[in-house]
Amino acid sequence: MSTVSGTRAAARRLRDYLQRRRGEMRDLLERLVRAESPSTVPAAQEPVLDLLENALMERGYRIRRLRGHRTGGHLLAIPGSRSKNQLIQLLIGHCDTVWPLGTLDTMPVRCRDGKLYGPGAYDMKAGLVQGIFALEALGVLDLQPGVAPVFFINSDEEIGSGESTPQIRRLARSANRAFVLEPSLGQNGKLKTQRKGVGRFIVRVVGKAAHAGLAPEQGASAILELSFVIQQLFALNDVERGITVNVGTIDGGIRPNVVAPESHAVVDVRVLRQEDEPAVAATIRGLRPTTPGTQIIVEGRIGRHPMEKTPGNRRLWELAQQAASDLDIDLEEATAGGGSDGNTTSLYTPTLDGLGAVGDEAHAPGEFVYLDRMAERAALLARLVLEPPIAREGG
Secondary structure, eight states: OOOHHHHHHHHHHHHHHHHHTHHHHHHHHHHHHHSOOBTTOGGGHHHHHHHHHHHHHTTTEEEEEEOOSSSSOEEEEEETTOOTTOOEEEEEEEOOBSOOTTGGGTSOOEEETTEEEOTTIIIIIHHHHHHHHHHHHHHHTTOOOSSEEEEEEESOGGGTOTTTHHHHHHHHHHEEEEEEOSOOBTTTTBEEEEEOEEEEEEEEEEOBOOBTTTOGGGOBOHHHHHHHHHHHHHTTOBTTTTBEEEEEEEEEOSOTTBOOSEEEEEEEEEESOGGGHHHHHHHHHTOOOOSTTOEEEEEEEEEEOOBOOOHHHHHHHHHHHHHHHHTTOOOOEEEESSOOHHHHHTTTSOEEBOOSOOEEOTTSTTOEEEHHHHHHHHHHHHHHHTSOOOOOTTO
16 A cells, blocks of 8 residues: 555545444354364364355455365365456455264353354354455455455364365465464464464384283383483473473373283474474484384374564565554564464465454364454455455565
């Protein structure tokens, strides 16, 4: 946008319009939350994707439904007014949740004290609503972005985006920037300018069974060896470098009176810098047994690289600060320990994450969003969408 006064005026027009649409935003959010959509039930995605498709079509978007093979599929929305060869910017979110079907029986949608509670409200159906209404506001107020906003919504983010990642990569490679509508961090609504990379490894130990009372010396305990392995894994934690390694589950053995012939551990790995990935992964894959007669087998990898503070990402954060100032919003940044599709887009294009709802208790029974913050956050997103193309050098 051309002038400081022009950006401020546009931001406030957007905010005022969206404040008048708060009731409609809440209504759409309630409908989306009532459409339960666990990642692991592909058929459950159909109703929520139908709601999103209709909402975006009503706002002038052309819709492509991308069929899923192991998921409920995904949705790509392109502005009907997009001109040929116009640059695109990517808005990205997910409609799947961690909550099983029937959760509404014990976690009903309810509004109280300015908050809306319900499974998936905060993570991240409110972010989808904010994105839809941000695009509506731009259209109604005839504020035409120079970079066409394309909206991609997947249904497998909560289980690692295995099927949708190729589509996300393709879109990110051609996008001038990406805005991720995951919830903000904490009740102050911090944007996520850095995310840890995420990996999962399974460490299996093979030993030899023997009678624990009659001939224990003839066995080789896989559980004993696993206990040594676990200590080596926890020793990889490095707070200063942002490396966290957690053995989340262990299993093994046959019976109490049998020397365990097998055991395994599932390991969660988080890294803040991509440069640390090879060493951490190599150390885990290079584990060697200390208990005679045992063998270690390691499977897995770091599947999501970190979202780092690249020059392009920092530029988006600077633009967000200016946009927030235009809207009289106090804005802070933060590092998130969890991964998102922003980890993927950041590898290819400048990315800003956490532009969704302000609330708390994601994946917890008290999950909620602040209803009165939705309009201002939608205005923040709309204001950012109006930015001209940003330079990609070093981003």
